[in-house]
Amino acid sequence: MAEGLRERKKRQTRQYISDVATGLFLERGFEAVTVAEIAEAANVSVNTVYNYFPAKEDLFFDRSAGVADRLARWVRGRDVGESAARAVLRELRSEVEAVSPRVGLMAGYDRFMRVIHEAPALRSRLWSLQQETHDILEATLREETGAAADDPLPDLMAGQICWVHQAVFVTIGREMTAGRKPAEVSREVLVLMDDIEDLLSEKVLNYAVRGGA
Amino acid sequence: MAEGLRERKKRQTRQYISDVATGLFLERGFEAVTVAEIAEAANVSVNTVYNYFPAKEDLFFDRSAGVADRLARWVRGRDVGESAARAVLRELRSEVEAVSPRVGLMAGYDRFMRVIHEAPALRSRLWSLQQETHDILEATLREETGAAADDPLPDLMAGQICWVHQAVFVTIGREMTAGRKPAEVSREVLVLMDDIEDLLSEKVLNYAVRGGA
DNA sequence: CTGAAAATTTGCAATGACCCCAAAATTTCA
DNA sequence: TGAAATTTTGGGGTCATTGCAAATTTTCAG
Numbered sequence: 001m002a003e004g005l006r007e008r009k010k011r012q013t014r015q016y017i018s019d020v021a022t023g024l025f026l027e028r029g030f031e032a033v034t035v036a037e038i039a040e041a042a043n044v045s046v047n048t049v050y051n052y053f054p055a056k057e058d059l060f061f062d063r064s065a066g067v068a069d070r071l072a073r074w075v076r077g078r079d080v081g082e083s084a085a086r087a088v089l090r091e092l093r094s095e096v097e098a099v100s101p102r103v104g105l106m107a108g109y110d111r112f113m114r115v116i117h118e119a120p121a122l123r124s125r126l127w128s129l130q131q132e133t134h135d136i137l138e139a140t141l142r143e144e145t146g147a148a149a150d151d152p153l154p155d156l157m158a159g160q161i162c163w164v165h166q167a168v169f170v171t172i173g174r175e176m177t178a179g180r181k182p183a184e185v186s187r188e189v190l191v192l193m194d195d196i197e198d199l200l201s202e203k204v205l206n207y208a209v210r211g212g213a
Numbered sequence: 214m215a216e217g218l219r220e221r222k223k224r225q226t227r228q229y230i231s232d233v234a235t236g237l238f239l240e241r242g243f244e245a246v247t248v249a250e251i252a253e254a255a256n257v258s259v260n261t262v263y264n265y266f267p268a269k270e271d272l273f274f275d276r277s278a279g280v281a282d283r284l285a286r287w288v289r290g291r292d293v294g295e296s297a298a299r300a301v302l303r304e305l306r307s308e309v310e311a312v313s314p315r316v317g318l319m320a321g322y323d324r325f326m327r328v329i330h331e332a333p334a335l336r337s338r339l340w341s342l343q344q345e346t347h348d349i350l351e352a353t354l355r356e357e358t359g360a361a362a363d364d365p366l367p368d369l370m371a372g373q374i375c376w377v378h379q380a381v382f383v384t385i386g387r388e389m390t391a392g393r394k395p396a397e398v399s400r401e402v403l404v405l406m407d408d409i410e411d412l413l414s415e416k417v418l419n420y421a422v423r424g425g426a
Numbered sequence: 427c428t429g430a431a432a433a434t435t436t437g438c439a440a441t442g443a444c445c446c447c448a449a450a451a452t453t454t455c456a
Numbered sequence: 457t458g459a460a461a462t463t464t465t466g467g468g469g470t471c472a473t474t475g476c477a478a479a480t481t482t483t484c485a486g
Contacts, residue, residue: 004453004454005453005454006452006453006454006462006463009452009453009463010463013463034441034442034443035442035443035444036442036443044464044465045464045465045466046443046444046465046466047445047464047465047466048463048464048465050443050444050445051463051464054444055443055444056443056444120337124333124337124340124341127337127340128337152384152405152408153408155380156380156408156409156412157412159376159379159380160376160412163372163373163376166372167368167369167372171365192365195365195366195369196369198414198416199369199370199373199414199416199417200414201411201412201413201414201415201417202414203411203412204412204414219433219434219481219482219483222434222481222482223434226434247470247471247472248471248472248473249471249472257435257436258435258436258437259436259437259472259473260435260436260437260474261434261435261436263472263473263474264434264435267473268472268473269472269473
């Protein structure tokens with residue numbers, strides 16, 4: 001009994017509510033499903049739903065936890081002699097080349113995107129995630145480079161790197177929504193990434209190079 | 214009677230409601246003011262408010278109409294031999310140097326920013342505006358360069374240019390909120406803009422150069 | 427100037443997200 | 457096993473937003 005029954009039950013309940021909700025959303029759209037319906041379908045009271053999730057949108061993005069610090073993790077894990085931007089490009093290419101569901105290259109992702117596209121509340125939540133990604137990345141760059149608190153570069157660099165990430169994701173989302181096959185989109189996005197890298201200046205591509213071991 | 218009494222009255226009513234609302238928001242914050250209060254303060258029914266404004270946020274951003282196509286206008290108006298990005302940098306520098314209220318360099322802008330900062334609904338509306346700015350700019354770049362519909366460059370270039378714009382605005386917002394004087398912020402942002410230009414690649418800086426007359 | 431047509435404003439009633447509180451059910455642990 | 461801690465629930469609001477039909481105002485032809 002490394003963990004009480006209570007903890008386990010809570011996790012289960014939370015997961016179940018989120019799953020039920022996501023299912024309903026994918027089926028009928030975000031706005032068409034009320035929280036009351038979700039609660040009923042999950043055999044739980046509305047108040048319990050709000051007990052676990054601060055807002056309706058959180059029911060949809062529950063799975064996406066940990067996405068916000070992905071860029072920062074990639075940067076922290078960059079190779080010796082590799083810059084922040086190049087690490088992100090490398091990891092991103094690797095995911096895209098592998099046709100990874102982590103970057104949306106999977107059957108059914110179009111439905112996911114469509115639900116988001118049709119619900120302003122979800123789109124705005126995505127922007128929040130982008131913002132969070134930026135802030136975490138900026139903080140990471142500050143730590144990694146030891147930049148002064150008033151140095152504007154980490155902010156700017158985080159902006160450029162997030163832009164790369166965003167451009168890739170938006171394209172994947174658009175193409176998948178257009179009904180393309182994951183493998184097709186993968187190939188196309190790899191080409192796009194070359195264009196993107198071409199648009200980055202040397203300053204960006206060489207920022208925060210990890211010193212030799 | 215180039216215009217009926219009815220039209221004039223409608224415009225006045227709309228303006229009055231928006232003014233009253235903005236005043237209340239600046240005084241007490243966006244969420245603390247209810248639409249019912251606004252309606253009452255404007256001697257109008259709640260339904261009339263919704264008759265003019267689709268949502269509460271629109272009451273706050275009513276003045277900001279026409280901001281979304283500013284970048285596109287600057288690009289369209291670029292000089293012969295000047296690229297899109299350079300035109301935006303030039304216009305932006307000019308506004309900042311002039312300590313123009315159009316870019317938030319004015320006393321009282323901090324209060325405006327604070328209201329936005331504290332209301333998620335307003336922040337999300339700002340992101341919408343950014344998105345709109347991007348889309349308009351992308352369309353403009355497509356027209357101006359005659360790029361093919363499947364050419365990804367206008368999208369990417371619009372992204373880079375919007376990033377410049379956004380970086381400048383975020384900085385102005387942050388510094389003004391921190392209580393700095395407009396003139397001070399102006400000087401600081403001009404320095405920042407040099408950093409920003411330094412981070413742009415030649416490809417970006419030379420995209421969509423206007424051909425000779 | 428006048429009365430009906432057109433447009434606007436308003437009142438009323440709902441819906442749905444979300445919050446607060448106190449009672450009821452469940453789990454923990456001495 | 458029973459009191460303490462924690463969760464769940466029910467009931468009762470607030471507020472944004474919408475739909476609808478009645479009431480009011482404005483326009484305009486005659």
